Amino acid sequence: MSEPPLLEVRELVKHYRLPRERLLAPPPLVRAVQGLSFTLQAGRSLGVVGESGSGKSTLARLVMALEPPTSGEVRLDGQDLNALTPAALRAAREKLQMVFQDPYGSLDPRRTILQTVSEPLRVLHGAPLAEQRERAAEVLDAVGLRSSDLAKYPHEFSGGQRQRIAIARALITQPRLIVADEPVSALDVSVQAQVLNLMQDLQDKFGLALLFISHDLAVVDMVCDEVIVLYQGRIVERGEPDTLFHRAAHPYTRALLQAVPRLQPGAARAPRRAPLQAPGSARPGEGCVFAPRCSFATERCHVERPLLREAGAGHVRHEAACHLAERVAALPGGDG
């Protein structure tokens, strides 16, 4: 860990102001991201897990500098992306590419694959056409498509192939970090497997760092060196996937793991509980954000917010934001 990190996120906060509900009422505030800090080394992969509203897509947009944070920093190679001039930010974007969830929405239907894949080169360098074509053919080859596909349009490809094209577009600038927001969740299982294998191969081949956002724990487990679990814009647990999924120390991580359907037919269903209280009902500023849904919550959890702290045996990094982390981690069957 002596090398400086490729990506460093410090105390990142993003609030969105919604339209006023009434003329004189203050506009409601959505605290999408509430103080995230983490680092990512070159060539490593970090998984971000959470449900809708956990802030994971906001985090992706902030890391990509697609919008400014309310406060906090996103540093790439030591440079604060939000302190850069527009020209310098554009140059920095060469190192930073994104793959989106929906391979149908993320490709322009009226552009050929060549135009789509080579666009970053045109925009960043104004590269000559011959070079654009040559590089585009190279990256298409890297993702398992043919250079004869360059003249085709997106509608001629299946979902999995489109996601390969989106990955090729991300690779063409030879980036050091790829932010992938749910890159396989729109794909069928058999195609998803092909794209996941490809992403791992490319990561090894090009030494890419990967910020991998997903709601699917099994996918994250397979792809990532480290995982952070987000809940309402905060990190509630972080660690290596193996530790995290076998000795989950935060009740929310446990709830996520237990909710994953098992491949055991006829496994006895747990008796049904009352529906969990909808998230967002906790008053901000007090107590643990998960306490209203938590079956372990004590009086202390409702009044004192737990901070992210060491929760493991010590030899591997494993942190959880829970007053009862040791008790929770000691429970049997973290992976169900």
Added chain:
Amino acid sequence: MTALLEVTDLRVTLRTARGPADALRDVSFAMQRGDTVGLIGESGCGKSITALALMGLLPEGARVAGSIRFAGQELTSLDEDSLCALRGARIGMIFQEPMTALNPLHPIGRQIAEPLHLHQGLSAAAARAEALRLLQRVQLPQAEKRLDAYPHQMSGGQRQRVVIAIALACGPDLLIADEPTTALDVTIQREVLDLIAELVAEDGMGLLLISHDLGVMAETVQRMLVMYGGTVVESGPTAEVFRHLAHPYTRGLFAARPRLGMARGTRLATIPGRVPELADLPLGCPFAERCAFVAEDCRRALPPPVAVGPRHQARCIRLDAMAKAADE
């Protein structure tokens, strides 16, 4: 005893830009009240077309051959009015995306009351009272206050509960749920699946659950049908299908699924190639192009269902070759 639903040699031909395409071929299955049956497959395999055919909601110009009998009544020859009387009354449906299934302009109480009013002729007040009871039954928190709420004021899981309440309103005999939890978070998915399973058990209806998720199938249905290329390639009791994975496609589907505990760097087994387009389905086995066990005969005609065990069949003529390969 008459089966609740009996589908025999169902064939659906859709009109496409490239000519007629067989979206379904030789689909047959039967279920009783109280049965829970799952249709699993990837996009384009025909599982949603099957549901639409059952509901009589196929797109314009679709041709249907074969038979769909619901409680003894043939549906394929039924006129639109009689189908309307069945849909929502005796067959309830839960859709994938609750936001599009609900009307954004009407309060949810009114949307639940609509089928009660339409099919059972309840008065406005009686329908509203019944709507409240249904909302309580699907365990929507603060149901009384929510009767006049609009869909946008609810979370995805709450909206799906409302959709379930509408489907249950007239006490259907058959509930068709098409990917009911795909748009939901995993913890909410668990709650909604539990709710559906409990309601089905209480009312003794038949459940036809459509999903692409093997885990959802394993936990929810007694019997499953694996669909590929517009036909059922394997069918049987869920536990048997999971134990034998008789058809090469079923086997491929299982191997491709990432599982918790796979080490970083594990390569998933993939199925080479891609799902065939419905417009150019091959004459023979639709999986032949992607299958490691393919033989010349596979391409000649659609393989017949071959018995694997009691009530367990696979449309594959190479089961012996697969078993031999597995032994070696």
